[in-house]
Amino acid sequence: MANPMDFDGMFRRAFAKKLSAAGEIGEDAAEALLDVAYEEWAEAPDARLNGISPRQWFLRMSAPEELIASLEEYARARVDVPDLLLERFEALGEAAAPALEGLLFDAGKPEEAREHALSLLLEIAPERTERLAADIVLRAPDSSDLAERAAEGSEEGAGAGADGRSWRVSRAISK
Numbered sequence: 534m535a536n537p538m539d540f541d542g543m544f545r546r547a548f549a550k551k552l553s554a555a556g557e558i559g560e561d562a563a564e565a566l567l568d569v570a571y572e573e574w575a576e577a578p579d580a581r582l583n584g585i586s587p588r589q590w591f592l593r594m595s596a597p598e599e600l601i602a603s604l605e606e607y608a609r610a611r612v613d614v615p616d617l618l619l620e621r622f623e624a625l626g627e628a629a630a631p632a633l634e635g636l637l638f639d640a641g642k643p644e645e646a647r648e649h650a651l652s653l654l655l656e657i658a659p660e661r662t663e664r665l666a667a668d669i670v671l672r673a674p675d676s677s678d679l680a681e682r683a684a685e686g687s688e689e690g691a692g693a694g695a696d697g698r699s700w701r702v703s704r705a706i707s708k
Contacts, residue, residue: 537606540587540615547574575617591621597632600625604650606634608643622653630658637665648679 534672540572549568552563575588583588594600622629634643637650650689 537609538581538590539604539612540617541613542591543579543581543587544571544574587615587617591615591617594621596624597625597629598630601632601636601646601650605642607648608646608649611645614649619649619653623657625643626657630661631655633657634661634665634672640669644679653681 546571548567551566552558555562555566558566566704576586578584578586585593594603600618603618604614604622607618633650633654637647637654639647651665654665
């Protein structure tokens with residue numbers, strides 16, 4: 534299997550050229566340039582992508598299962614998961630939730646992909662946060678990065694204990 538495309542590397546190289554062309558600029562100006570440069574890069578046709586833009590590359594994926602397969606591929610290859618792929622999940626919203634849950638609870642899948650699935654679910658389906666977090670914590674054999682992230686997400690989603698529920702997840706981790 535070939536490695537997936539390193540979109541982050543592609544952008545870093547494009548931004549380095551823009552930054553070099555801009556000359557000496559301050560930190561605030563560099564940050565502003567970064568935002569503009571990213572949007573320009575994401576929308577610009579690229580010969581390496583058969584003439585479509587990086588954003589269009591991911592827009593071609595409409596089924597959550599395609600996106601999950603791509604996410605797993607990036608995790609297995611240890612290539613940074615492109616923000617554009619994560620944006621695509623967010624654009625699908627609730628329609629992607631069942632596939633993300635399937636990935637999240639499949640212990641045979643790469644840990645990094647499962648962590649991304651949790652983060653995406655916390656973003657697109659926050660009402661599932663407590664149930665998902667509790668399930669992850671209870672299934673984790675030891676304290677794991679995924680279980681810790683689940684507890685953090687539960688606290689964020691439940692108001693960090695404001696309603697008295699998220700303490701259960703934190704307590705389950707400490708056992």
